[in-house]
Amino acid sequence: MKPQTDASAQASVAADAIDWARIRADFPLLSRQVHGKPLIYLDSANTGQKPAPVIEATDAFYRQHNANVSRAVHTLGTEATEAYEAARNKLARFLNVRGNELVLCSGTTFAINLVAYSWALPRLRAGDVILVSRMEHHANIVPWQLVAERTGAVIKVAEVLADGSLDLPALYAAMTPQVKLLAIAHVSNVLGTTNPVREICRQARKHGITTLVDGSQAVPHRPVDIAAIGCDFYAFTGHKMCGPTGTGALWARREHLQAMPPFLGGGEMIKEVSFGGTVFNDAPHKFEAGTPNIAGFIGLGAAVDYLQSVGMQAIQARESTLLAHATEELLKVPGLRLFGTAADKAAVLSFVIDGAHSHDLATLLDLEGVAVRSGQHCAHPLLQFFGVAATCRASLAFYNTHEEIEQFIAALNKVRRLLV
Incomplete structure (x- = not known):
């Protein structure tokens, strides 16, 4: 773990002081259900959700x-x-x-x-x-x-x-x-x-x-x-x-x-x-x-x-905390391979699970209310380098929660048992 600089430490303190539940409530779409289950939106690298003021x-x-x-x-x-x-x-x-x-x-x-x-x-x-x-x-x-x-x-x-x-x-x-x-x-x-x-x-x-x-x-x-x-x-x-x-x-x-x-x-x-x-x-x-x-x-x-109004440093610090949590939990999933472990990375998690096609994973996760992207993410040469045809990608934003990460991991373990 990289040591925090003064600026990053101050950003973490600022992020801790924010009521993130109140921030999340600014995003109307995040309150909807998918297939009868609360939406867990983990595709912000694809497009970000829109707050009410926008x-x-x-x-x-x-x-x-x-x-x-x-x-x-x-x-x-x-x-x-x-x-x-x-x-x-x-x-x-x-x-x-x-x-x-x-x-x-x-x-x-x-x-x-x-x-x-x-x-x-x-x-x-x-x-x-x-x-x-x-x-x-x-x-x-x-x-x-x-x-x-x-x-x-x-x-x-x-x-x-x-x-x-x-x-x-x-x-x-x-x-x-x-x-x-x-x-x-x-x-x-x-x-x-x-x-x-x-x-x-x-x-x-x-x-x-x-x-x-x-x-x-x-x-x-x-x-x-x-x-x-x-x-x-x-x-x-x-x-x-x-x-x-x-x-x-x-x-x-x-x-x-x-x-x-x-x-x-x-x-x-x-x-x-x-x-x-x-x-x-x-x-x-x-x-x-x-x-x-x-x-x-x-x-x-x-x-x-x-x-x-939220603060870009606070947003970065919040997403860094969510990323650390999601990374720790993902690495516990049997047969999972994570791509991209460089220091100071953004909250993007691309992965495959042995024996499960990424499209099948994403489809079954959707039935659990979890929105992730599967495919080549408009980056064919990069996936060729890693020797995979497709990955699942869970991408986080400041409006996500630690509870959603836990629910995502539970859903991922559930669908993995169905596929492997």
Whole structure:
């Protein structure tokens, strides 16, 4: 067990002082039943549940303020635009960046594709290298493959170790002059591994390598200071951080945003259009063509308010306590193999049980009211490394309870006896 730093000790004290039952009561869906049994939701790495203030903010927009943004001078249009831009600024403060560096989009997948097509595609040439890690989500692999096919660039892979941590010496050794881009997850969606992205980006800068960090699994669960990380691009998704689906953002250094051409063309991303040519809007708006998910981003702004009201350090400490409990209990289950045991990991537990197919486990757990994910978790290369076709994944959030962990383990032992 790693010794606690002063900051983590203070966060633990703060977490202990919070009435987590009251926090849980803010999430309406968590009170429902599934198959006649209380829902135990252990799939927050897939999508986070939504607290009442987020649902209410989205509902209030449609009931009281519904209008398009940046197109009307009437009252509703002004209200919608102000609320939408307020959400951008809330996100920026939350992540310690400037609002004019934050492109609002549908989520991490769109954000990474934006970098692929607007930054990488015009710049990369045959023989250039895109460096990614074995633990990446498909959203941080496939766009680079498409770019490589069109440019002649080459993708190289930084491997992981048996405990699910990144092989850092090998990664640093792979930072050759040919590497133009490093794309790396902040936190693995399968292993929970938390990569030391600040140090990784520092090493990359020494070699002149541009860096993109996939923050989908980090932003919902721990304090994230993008400025301190020192990357060039940071992508994240709103629905994993208690916000509505179809929301997220790309942060990019201002010089990149100014140099990158638009990814999509249409309304809002322009200043002037004639048949002789178009003058594009300033960044970030030149990357935000068309009508955005206005209500969704207003809801995401409410999610930021909610997370800050709980406290990101307290959330991280709470989830760390839940993870320790769940890990201890899971390792008592006969025949269970756990993937990802690196230090300082997030509350993600991927496992298999000898003699039981992961899909069968998940199906029978659902009949017990327990929601876990089974499959390859959009990380085929990682599961190939561990030699398994699929895993079950139980992912925790601050709204889970220790009682739910005990109930999950009891249900898992029950269905294991039916399958093995």
